[in-house]
Amino acid sequence: MDLIIRNARVRGQQEPVEIAIDQGRISAVGTSPEPTASQEIDAAGSLVLPGFINLHLHADKSLLGEVMRPNLSGTLPEAIEITNEFKRSYDPKEVAERAGRVIAAGVKNGTTFFRLFADVGTIGGLRAARGLLLAREHFAELCDIEVVSFPQEGIARDPGAAELMEEAIREGCNVVGGLPWYEYTDADAREHIDICFDIAKRHDLDIHMLVDDTDDANSRSLEYLALKTMREDFYGRVTASHCGAMAGYNDVYAAKVIDMVATAGITISVNAHINLVCSARLDREPRRRGIARVKELLARGVNVISSQDDVNDPYYPFGKPDQLEVASMMAHTAQLTLPHELEQVVDMVTVNAAQAARLADYGVAPGARADLVVVGAPSVHEALRQQPLRSHVIRNGREIVRTTVNQELQGF
Numbered sequence: 353m354d355l356i357i358r359n360a361r362v363r364g365q366q367e368p369v370e371i372a373i374d375q376g377r378i379s380a381v382g383t384s385p386e387p388t389a390s391q392e393i394d395a396a397g398s399l400v401l402p403g404f405i406n407l408h409l410h411a412d413k414s415l416l417g418e419v420m421r422p423n424l425s426g427t428l429p430e431a432i433e434i435t436n437e438f439k440r441s442y443d444p445k446e447v448a449e450r451a452g453r454v455i456a457a458g459v460k461n462g463t464t465f466f467r468l469f470a471d472v473g474t475i476g477g478l479r480a481a482r483g484l485l486l487a488r489e490h491f492a493e494l495c496d497i498e499v500v501s502f503p504q505e506g507i508a509r510d511p512g513a514a515e516l517m518e519e520a521i522r523e524g525c526n527v528v529g530g531l532p533w534y535e536y537t538d539a540d541a542r543e544h545i546d547i548c549f550d551i552a553k554r555h556d557l558d559i560h561m562l563v564d565d566t567d568d569a570n571s572r573s574l575e576y577l578a579l580k581t582m583r584e585d586f587y588g589r590v591t592a593s594h595c596g597a598m599a600g601y602n603d604v605y606a607a608k609v610i611d612m613v614a615t616a617g618i619t620i621s622v623n624a625h626i627n628l629v630c631s632a633r634l635d636r637e638p639r640r641r642g643i644a645r646v647k648e649l650l651a652r653g654v655n656v657i658s659s660q661d662d663v664n665d666p667y668y669p670f671g672k673p674d675q676l677e678v679a680s681m682m683a684h685t686a687q688l689t690l691p692h693e694l695e696q697v698v699d700m701v702t703v704n705a706a707q708a709a710r711l712a713d714y715g716v717a718p719g720a721r722a723d724l725v726v727v728g729a730p731s732v733h734e735a736l737r738q739q740p741l742r743s744h745v746i747r748n749g750r751e752i753v754r755t756t757v758n759q760e761l762q763g764f
């Protein structure tokens with residue numbers, strides 16, 4: 353045995369367990385003491401989760417907040433404008449360095465799988481993608497990274513972007529992105545989605561688009577994405593992020609679209625924290641929250657996840673990045689506070705995200721890959737409440753993060 357984690361708590365089980373790991377995989381999870389191993393970790397009664405998964409992170413833009421002018425309106429269009437100023441002169445090595453600082457911070461917080469969005473278009477060409485591909489190579493031992501070929505300026509709006517998306521895929525990007533709601537007309541949005549499916553089919557890749565990410569309740573890109581997913585037989589291979597317009601859809605239309613999303617097996621990534629900051633900026637009161645109808649999606653059986661999206665960039669000034677913090681934000685925004693709902697928000701940054709990424713060997717169970725995080729709190733509730741530093745992170749059966757902190761009240 354290579355590694356044993358003792359005195360661990362796992363979800364759905366009362367008694368502490370031992371997790372035995374051999375050759376990068378979990379070989380046993382149980383209450384009977386395992387024999388010794390080359391290395392032992394005492395989880396001290398902490399919850400052990402599979403490594404967090406973040407399926408939506410613009411690592412090419414991350415930390416531009418350190419050098420950018422302020423986003424005075426706080427809106428998405430101004431964020432796009434500010435980013436473009438940098439994008440014109442991106443250097444892949446500089447992109448990789450900024451992305452790397454964020455990836456390293458995410459790994460320390462227990463994230464072992466990232467889906468990074470690389471802006472691909474005529475403004476920045478392939479420079480962002482090349483930067484993120486460099487980062488993927490550099491961090492291969494610490495985490496899995498997918499890189500999305502993402503048309504941030506649109507496809508119809510940015511002639512040449514579709515060709516660059518394919519070029520980025522030939523260079524190593526392995527998910528097809530999309531931004532249909534950003535096109536000028538519904539017809540162009542549909543064409544945008546059609547082009548993304550053509551590319552995905554040609555290269556046999558999954559799709560992750562940013563859809564209906566607008567305060568306009570008449571935005572219709574999610575509806576067409578669901579229809580297209582069914583028609584192209586892409587069930588279970590498509591993720592749609594944001595979908596904030598859903599908050600403004602009328603109830604009858606929302607129910608129809610949610611039903612289509614469920615039927616198509618589309619995952620919805622609700623990145624609550626950024627939409628709280630960026631959406632509904634022009635509202636007086638009451639202000640909309642700008643997030644999808646999470647409880648209605650869950651009730652219909654839709655796979656819902658939540659992702660970090662942005663870390664100190666023109667869109668959002670915060671982000672550690674930490675998927676436990678993201679889960680907590682989600683609990684607040686979607687009002688998921690009952691015990692079973694707290695489990696649901698943790699699912700959104702673990703098992704649901706694994707389903708979206710189609711990871712077959714994910715979890716804390718025999719046979720699963722040993723990518724684990726010793727959270728530092730005994731339960732899901734306490735983990736969300738305390739947001740503790742992660743005690744240990746295990747990757748492929750090897751300890752890659754260990755945290756030691758000593759903080760005491762003095763004089764008591």
Ligand SMILES: [Zn+2]
Nearest residue numbers: 408410562661
């Ligand atoms: Zn995004």
